[in-house]
Amino acid sequence: MKKITILGSTGSVGTQTLEVLSQHPERFELDGLAAGGNVSLLIQQALRFRPKRVCLATEEAAREARAALPTGIEVLQGEDGLVEIAGSGDADTVVTAIMGSRGLVPTLAAIEAGRNIALANKETLVTAGHLVMEAAKRKGVSILPVDSEHSAIFQCLNGERREDVRGITLTASGGSFRDRTREQLQGVTVEEALSHPNWSMGAKITIDSATMVNKGLEVIEARWLFGLDYDQIGVLIHPESIIHSYVEFKDNSIVAQLGLPDMSVPIQYALSYPERLGNASGRLSLAEYGKLTFREMDFDRFRCLALAYESGRLGGTATTVFNAANEVAVDRFLRGEIEFLAIETVLEKVMEKYEPIANPGLEAIIEADLWARRTATSL
Numbered sequence: 001m002k003k004i005t006i007l008g009s010t011g012s013v014g015t016q017t018l019e020v021l022s023q024h025p026e027r028f029e030l031d032g033l034a035a036g037g038n039v040s041l042l043i044q045q046a047l048r049f050r051p052k053r054v055c056l057a058t059e060e061a062a063r064e065a066r067a068a069l070p071t072g073i074e075v076l077q078g079e080d081g082l083v084e085i086a087g088s089g090d091a092d093t094v095v096t097a098i099m100g101s102r103g104l105v106p107t108l109a110a111i112e113a114g115r116n117i118a119l120a121n122k123e124t125l126v127t128a129g130h131l132v133m134e135a136a137k138r139k140g141v142s143i144l145p146v147d148s149e150h151s152a153i154f155q156c157l158n159g160e161r162r163e164d165v166r167g168i169t170l171t172a173s174g175g176s177f178r179d180r181t182r183e184q185l186q187g188v189t190v191e192e193a194l195s196h197p198n199w200s201m202g203a204k205i206t207i208d209s210a211t212m213v214n215k216g217l218e219v220i221e222a223r224w225l226f227g228l229d230y231d232q233i234g235v236l237i238h239p240e241s242i243i244h245s246y247v248e249f250k251d252n253s254i255v256a257q258l259g260l261p262d263m264s265v266p267i268q269y270a271l272s273y274p275e276r277l278g279n280a281s282g283r284l285s286l287a288e289y290g291k292l293t294f295r296e297m298d299f300d301r302f303r304c305l306a307l308a309y310e311s312g313r314l315g316g317t318a319t320t321v322f323n324a325a326n327e328v329a330v331d332r333f334l335r336g337e338i339e340f341l342a343i344e345t346v347l348e349k350v351m352e353k354y355e356p357i358a359n360p361g362l363e364a365i366i367e368a369d370l371w372a373r374r375t376a377t378s379l
Contacts, residue, residue, distance in 0.1 A: 001027065001029050002093060002271065002272075003029045003031040003089075003092050004017075004028055004029070004091060004093050004094075004095060004271065005033070005086065005089060005091035005093075005115075006030070006033055007082065007086060007096050007106055007121075008034065008035065008095075008097035008120070009045055010042055011098075011202055012205075013095070013146065013263065014035070016263050018049065019264065020264055020271065020279075022049075023279070023280055024272075024277055028271065030049040030050070031052055031090050032052060033046060033049075033055070034054065034085050034086075034098070035054075035055070035056060039064045042054060043065055043069060046069055047068075047069070050072075050073070052072075052073065052089060053073065053074040053075070053076060053085055054073060054074070054075055054076070055077060055081040056077055057077070062076070062077035062081075079105070082098075082106045084109075086109045086115075087106075087109035087112060091115055092116060093115060093117070094116070095146070095267075095271075096117060096120060096121040097120040098121055099204055100123050100204070100323075101323060101327070101369055103123060104128055104132075105362075108362075111132070111139055112135065114139055116144065117141065117142070117144065118270040119145055120146035120147065122218060122220075122221040123217065123327075125221045125225065126319050126323045127323055127369065129220070129319075143225065144270040145221075145270065146270045147266065148259075148261070148265075149245040150218065150245075151265075151266035151270065152245035152246070152257035152266075153168050153226060153245050153247060156256065160247070160255075162226075164249050165226075165232070165247060165250070166248045166249055166250045167233065167234060168226065168233055168246070168247050170215060170219065170233065170235050171235075171236055171243055171246075172209075172238065173239060173261075174237045175209040175214075176194070176195050176206070176210040177210050178239065181301075182301060182341070185340055185341055187339065188340045190333065190336070194206050204331075207343075208326070210340075211304045211340075213308065213326050213343075215235050216304060216322075217323065219235065219305075219308055220312045220319050230313055234297075235305065236294055237297060238292065239293055240293065242259070242261075243292065244257050244259060244266075245257065258284060260281060262281040262282070264280075303348075304326075304344045307348065308322060315356065316358040317356050317360050318356035321354050322347065322351060322372075323369075323372075324370075324373050325347050325372045325373070325375070326343070326346075326347055327373070328373050328376035329347060329376055330343060332346075332376075
């Protein structure tokens with residue numbers, strides 16, 4: 001019986017993770033839950049799954065949860081509570097599904113406590129990949145990818161020698177605006193941007209998919225997960241989202257992982273690895289699809305992806321700044337302060353103003369993150 005703690009339980013990945021656990025009660029037990037401000041949903045989750053402890057972002061939210069939950073469930077609060085729930089308890093695996101760079105410190109706490117990480121928070125590796133991977137190696141814990149693209153690469157590499165890998169390709173749906181020109185992106189609304197053709201995701205990641213920042217973050221994450229150079233990581237638009245990613249080997253063989261666009265499959269594999277369990281999701285019929293289509297990535301059309309590669313090659317705190325500036329820019333777009341295309345303008349201007357620090361420690365990373373947020377807010 002594997003014991004699981006979920007950070008970000010009320011978000012898209014968190015709720016789907018709980019459904020996976022409910023399908024296999026004989027294999028998984030919930031140890032802890034952490035959420036932001038969605039108190040009512042967390043209370044429902046806690047009453048259903050009965051974890052030993054839960055955490056909420058604010059004192060007010062924690063007070064409301066304490067009043068509704070039985071005394072046997074400990075209620076924590078704030079950033080300190082988040083770190084405590086990540087590193088304490090009996091969990092074998094911590095699912096890190098908190099959105100944004102907030103996931104870094106609790107992920108490091110979970111690693112230091114010897115927990116395996118089911119990583120759904122790509123910003124953790126984008127912000128401080130060298131620190132996370134070094135800590136995981138030192139503590140002997142596994143970083144198991146939850147993103148469908150990285151799960152695909154992970155599966156394709158099973159049993160293979162890394163020195164035989166020529167490169168990997170992450171597929172991208174193209175997002176809400178994949179068939180629009182840059183001219184047609186002028187004045188698009190938040191509602192249009194949030195209408196993803198294939199996947200059901202949270203607001204921030206859906207906007208990131210439309211700008212292709214999400215794929216840029218995945219490129220940086222892949223660099224750390226699989227120890228590859230940026231020249232070995234490609235991106236291809238694949239509108240159907242059936243081939244989730246693939247690996248090319250030096251003998252010209254290509255191994256791909258296919259499946260319906262359903263996050264429950266990579267979530268479950270990260271939890272059950274190295275075993276595969278039955279899943280209630282639909283089965284893929286290639287005959288029904290008839291054909292799969294692909295397009296070369298246009299880095300001029302998707303300027304944010306080019307900026308992600310640029311920040312990755314610069315290294316150090318450049319990726320921290322890229323991620324933090326994007327989080328602010330997306331939030332400003334969702335609140336109606338800036339237009340859609342201004343997201344990339346904010347990223348470009350913040351990156352132009354910054355001189356990266358090589359091999360930063362945690363304090364330097366936090367300072368770079370805060371600087372980028374202030375700068376992106378002021379533009």
